[in-house]
Amino acid sequence: MIASLTVAGLMTPGPMTPGLMIAGVFDANGVDLVWRALLVVSLAGTFTSTFYLGMTLVAVSRYLHNTRAELTAAQATPSTPLPPVAIFKPVHGMEEQLAANLESFFRQDYPDYEVIFGVRELSNPAAKIAEQVRARYPQVPSRLIVSGPPTWPSAKVFSLDKMIAGSSRSYFIISDSDVRVAPDFLRQAIPPLLDPKVGLVTCMYRGVPAADFWSWLEALGLSVEMPSGVMVADMMEGMRFALGPAMAVRRDTLDAIGGIAAVADYYSDDFELGHRIWAKGYKVILSHHIVSNVLTRRSPLRTLGDQLRWMKSTRYSRPAGHAGTGFTYAMPFGVLALIAGAALGRWQVGAGLFVLAWLNRMIQSVVVGWGVARDPRALWLCWLYPVRDFFGFIAWILSYTSREFYWRGEMYRFGKGGKIAPLERL
Numbered sequence: 001m002i003a004s005l006t007v008a009g010l011m012t013p014g015p016m017t018p019g020l021m022i023a024g025v026f027d028a029n030g031v032d033l034v035w036r037a038l039l040v041v042s043l044a045g046t047f048t049s050t051f052y053l054g055m056t057l058v059a060v061s062r063y064l065h066n067t068r069a070e071l072t073a074a075q076a077t078p079s080t081p082l083p084p085v086a087i088f089k090p091v092h093g094m095e096e097q098l099a100a101n102l103e104s105f106f107r108q109d110y111p112d113y114e115v116i117f118g119v120r121e122l123s124n125p126a127a128k129i130a131e132q133v134r135a136r137y138p139q140v141p142s143r144l145i146v147s148g149p150p151t152w153p154s155a156k157v158f159s160l161d162k163m164i165a166g167s168s169r170s171y172f173i174i175s176d177s178d179v180r181v182a183p184d185f186l187r188q189a190i191p192p193l194l195d196p197k198v199g200l201v202t203c204m205y206r207g208v209p210a211a212d213f214w215s216w217l218e219a220l221g222l223s224v225e226m227p228s229g230v231m232v233a234d235m236m237e238g239m240r241f242a243l244g245p246a247m248a249v250r251r252d253t254l255d256a257i258g259g260i261a262a263v264a265d266y267y268s269d270d271f272e273l274g275h276r277i278w279a280k281g282y283k284v285i286l287s288h289h290i291v292s293n294v295l296t297r298r299s300p301l302r303t304l305g306d307q308l309r310w311m312k313s314t315r316y317s318r319p320a321g322h323a324g325t326g327f328t329y330a331m332p333f334g335v336l337a338l339i340a341g342a343a344l345g346r347w348q349v350g351a352g353l354f355v356l357a358w359l360n361r362m363i364q365s366v367v368v369g370w371g372v373a374r375d376p377r378a379l380w381l382c383w384l385y386p387v388r389d390f391f392g393f394i395a396w397i398l399s400y401t402s403r404e405f406y407w408r409g410e411m412y413r414f415g416k417g418g419k420i421a422p423l424e425r426l
Helices: 002-008 018-027 030-076 098-106 125-136 155-165 185-189 213-223 225-237 251-256 269-279 300-317 319-325 331-343 347-370 376-380 385-398
Strands: 085-090 113-119 142-146 171-175 198-208 246-250 283-294 404-407 410-414 420-422
Touching (some): 030 331, 098 125, 113 125, 113 155, 142 155, 198 213, 213 300, 213 347, 213 376, 225 385, 300 385, 331 385, 347 376, 347 385
Parallel strands (some): 085 113, 113 142
Antiparallel strands (some): 198 246
8 A cells, every 4th residue: 555655646755854845745735735635534544444344354253253152052051941031022103014023023932931012002003013913823922011101201111111010020022123033032042141140132133124225225234334333342342232122131130220210211222221231240241143123114314314313322322432433434435535536636546545445345244244144135235335334424424413313203302421302292
């Protein structure tokens, strides 16, 4: 890379005296100085994103190594000591393939479990779907709990509190309505909780797109960007948070942090739940089991709105980490290099950095999206993931523009530490 820059005329081989450096600056006009500075920025961004890719590859190797050991341990756990489990599924509104998602939790290869749905009111269309699914599986204990209008900032956590109170079991699964799991999900997620030192088990997920283009981009992000960040965080400092789509937790662990009500003020209740359990001295385990997050067809603006909601949540929950995320993207710096290189007449340098950024994200898509999340789209659409990387950076920038967000038909505002306040409530 240094040789390329030298040939392109951006660097002069051999020692450069302060006098020559100053002369070079004053010889260049102001416009050239700006473009040269932007090219240097793009070069720095290429370095940080490449370094991040290297960290991701190491984290993937570590995760896959641990996965083999954890899978063997889970398979060796006999059925007899496996405890009864309650699966909590808050539902609200119609979603793509909602019935199939809910059904997957009734098809578990597990000796004793129940499924409890939570809904705000019976008139919600998701309640009808939940009742239909329950009727198809009479052999699985299940029920629907109507929470009523929420009095806590998080309607989801308010519903979960009613659901937890309605179960006498001590091992819980908390899972979103847009999640689909394999029949061995409970057998893989519950065994680590038999260790009293483990307080929570959380699962990564792969994206399952709807039919529209923006959904495909979003699904790639769920299969590649999300697990990359999680595995790197786990490698660097251990799991200090949880992922909302699928979590396994014990009742005594929840009681230790003050119950589920402790996270009632947060949009990122999953992050807060895992962090508070970790802060109490329990281990938070990143499971080897991957679940599916099924997306619903939405307009481009709604898709962007969802991206911004997640980004804003991270901005307020982990401000330093969110700020650092900007240096992990590759394509924005590749595009910047292409533009700056063309403006300076150094198109070879700009094109080289752009191609390097594109290859960077393709490698990440294949290694993480296919190698870890087992999403086949991340393999044969690896050429498209760089586009998702670029739009992810745009969403990251926009996350600093406001504090309001739209969630399940209602408007909220983020406050200090990631707490939320409803601006309107249906």
